[in-house]
Amino acid sequence: MSPDITWWQVIGTSALASAIVNIIANVALKQWDHRREDSREDEKRHVVYLDIAIQLEEFSFRAEKILESISEGIAKYRAEHDARSLEALEGLSFKFDESIEWDRVPAEIAVRAKTFPRTFQRSQGFIMAAWRYWADLDDAWEYDAERVAFYGLGAIRFCC
Amino acid sequence: MRSVSRSTGWERYAFAAEIRKKVGVSDDPQVIELIKVFERHIESRRAVFKASRSEDCVIPELRQQFEREGLSLLPPEDKPAAGGIFD
DSSP states (O other), rough: OOSOHHHHHHHHHHHHHHHHHHHHHHHHHHHHHHHHHHHHHHHHHHHHHHHHHHHHHHHHHHHHHHHHHHHHHHHHHHHOOOTTHHTTOOOOOOOOOOOOGGSSSHHHHHHHHHHHHHHHHHHHHHHHHHHTTTOOHHHHHHHHHHHHHHHHHHHHHHOO | OOGGGEEEEEEEEHHHHHHHHHHHHTTOOOHHHHHHHHHHHHHHHHHHHHOOTTTTSSSSHHHHHHHHHTTTOOOOGSSOOOOOTTO
């Protein structure tokens, strides 16, 4: 060791080097942790996306079945003038499962998805008014078929 | 909710991509058929709207969609006269 370098300098330099190494290691560790956390969050978010998609898809398949029954009911009513073919039809409703963890998906998507059943529900207002004031029974169901097709398609397109 | 601020195009893309994967839109014949059923029904109602162009011939959502597509209601003077017995 050169006489110009004291023990204090050696200790100081190695302490500095060790501190720098520590800082770099800490930063790298934190970044790795963040990345791991991010990918875990992504995974959880995608599970929620899938939950939403599955429920919308199920709604669309139910909508298709109901559209078919309404069309058959209308045709039968127009051919036989028997209101029972329409009175027996079931309506379509939709509600997301309460188990969906909405706070895991971006607000934009949560708002879009959560608005969907409400808009669908509200759209019944026009049909009820039509039925009450001017539409015949079959015309009211024709409106309902349009509604089922429009929102059924909307639900499946929401997914794709 | 960390991702809200990043809720940009890629989020929507990720959503769509995940959903596509789930429902297999491109190759699931059931989903393709489902879409076709709805589209056929809406197409038939488009024809009704095109022929009648009256405000209440379809539900408001469809009327708005058709209007966005360029089909609009006829101005009142062009509407066919209502030929009722009281006219």
